[in-house]
Amino acid sequence: MAINNQRRKLLKSSLGAVALSPWLTACSSVSNLDKNAALISCSRTANGHFGAVVADNEGNPIHSVPLPARGHGVAITPNGELAVAFARRPGNYMQLFNIKTGVSYPITPSMPNRYFYGHGVFSSDGLTLYTTEGEKETSQGVIGVYQLQGTQLIKVKEFSGFGIGPHEVIRADDTTLAIGVGGVHTKGRVPLNLESMKPALVYLSTSSGEVLERVGLADHKLSIRHLSLMDDGRVLCGQQYRGEPEDGVPLVAIHQRGGALQQLNAEPEEWLRFNHYIASIAVLGDHVVATSPRGNCYGVWNLKNNQLIEIASLADASGVVVNSRDNLLPQWHISSGTGKVIIRSENGEVVSHQTNVMWDNHWSQIPRTVI
Numbered sequence: 001m002a003i004n005n006q007r008r009k010l011l012k013s014s015l016g017a018v019a020l021s022p023w024l025t026a027c028s029s030v031s032n033l034d035k036n037a038a039l040i041s042c043s044r045t046a047n048g049h050f051g052a053v054v055a056d057n058e059g060n061p062i063h064s065v066p067l068p069a070r071g072h073g074v075a076i077t078p079n080g081e082l083a084v085a086f087a088r089r090p091g092n093y094m095q096l097f098n099i100k101t102g103v104s105y106p107i108t109p110s111m112p113n114r115y116f117y118g119h120g121v122f123s124s125d126g127l128t129l130y131t132t133e134g135e136k137e138t139s140q141g142v143i144g145v146y147q148l149q150g151t152q153l154i155k156v157k158e159f160s161g162f163g164i165g166p167h168e169v170i171r172a173d174d175t176t177l178a179i180g181v182g183g184v185h186t187k188g189r190v191p192l193n194l195e196s197m198k199p200a201l202v203y204l205s206t207s208s209g210e211v212l213e214r215v216g217l218a219d220h221k222l223s224i225r226h227l228s229l230m231d232d233g234r235v236l237c238g239q240q241y242r243g244e245p246e247d248g249v250p251l252v253a254i255h256q257r258g259g260a261l262q263q264l265n266a267e268p269e270e271w272l273r274f275n276h277y278i279a280s281i282a283v284l285g286d287h288v289v290a291t292s293p294r295g296n297c298y299g300v301w302n303l304k305n306n307q308l309i310e311i312a313s314l315a316d317a318s319g320v321v322v323n324s325r326d327n328l329l330p331q332w333h334i335s336s337g338t339g340k341v342i343i344r345s346e347n348g349e350v351v352s353h354q355t356n357v358m359w360d361n362h363w364s365q366i367p368r369t370v371i
Contacts, residue, residue: 039124042067059333254306332344
């Protein structure tokens with residue numbers, strides 16, 4: 001995600017480097033995990049440092065793992081012991097670390113002809129990691145398949161042939177991956193194929209890499225990127241639009257296996273509030289929240305009628321995750337690059353507070369078994 005100079009000045013003035021740097025230069029004591037570690041997100045500081053921050057239910061930082069460059073998504077093993085932070089695309093590292101101790105293990109570099117694309121997901125047994133990657137010269141999509149051997153990630157095979165520029169990957173079920181294939185060929189972060197891009201939501205077999213299903217949207221400039229799985233197996237997709245600035249196009253869609261992608265509803269001027277960019281998406285019950293750092297807002301849709309019910313202002317709205325770990329009822333936790341944390345229930349009750357962390361695009365929930 002690009003940050004323009006005006007927004008960067010906003011983040012610096014809101015937080016400042018001094019307050020943030022301690023979380024990115026050293027880990028706190030292990031006993032701090034008694035605060036109920038619940039969330040992990042990549043973060044950045046105004047003075048150019050990066051880390052993966054372990055936080056409590058309120059979004060208060062407990063400790064941080066330094067990263068060599070800006071991070072993006074975080075994958076967590078189902079038992080809550082280990083996590084992997086992925087470099088922002090086009091990235092050249094992933095960092096494995098112990099959630100409880102904050103100990104980092106050796107960096108896993110990208111292969112010489114590959115980039116990491118910012119996301120990954122563990123298998124349900126926690127022994128295999130699936131990552132989104134791409135060929136450097138072509139942006140042809142690759143799913144890297146890694147075996148977790150002790151504290152090392154060993155690449156054992158790759159899946160390919162499903163499209164250009166994959167971004168987020170999630171488990172649709174124990175034998176199927178769902179992938180947001182953005183369709184954009186880039187040199188660095190500069191797009192090269194906007195007129196011919198072919199984004200899609202793709203389902204792959206975890207055993208063979210076979211494409212089980214592929215669906216797209218009518219507008220080929222709607223780059224499918226971020227995903228969220230519903231309890232009934234449907235997949236929500238957040239898009240980033242690569243067309244004309246004045247176009248108020250839908251940026252969130254829902255998919256039932258075997259059917260077509262169905263766009264959620266809002267007026268064109270409401271879609272324009274999101275500035276063509278959805279960063280993170282999470283489903284809770286009959287509602288979905290999608291964030292837009294470029295639009296400085298997040299939206300809430302009712303999935304009973306797929307209708308937008310609210311746009312809430314939030315400067316540099318970044319990650320959203322459903323946290324049910326230590327709450328009587330699940331709630332959305334929504335982060336901001338300015339450090340603000342929003343805790344929102346499905347009935348619309350909102351609590352907010354300020355932290356000293358410049359949260360990046362995504363949050364991941366730590367399973368309860370980590371404590």
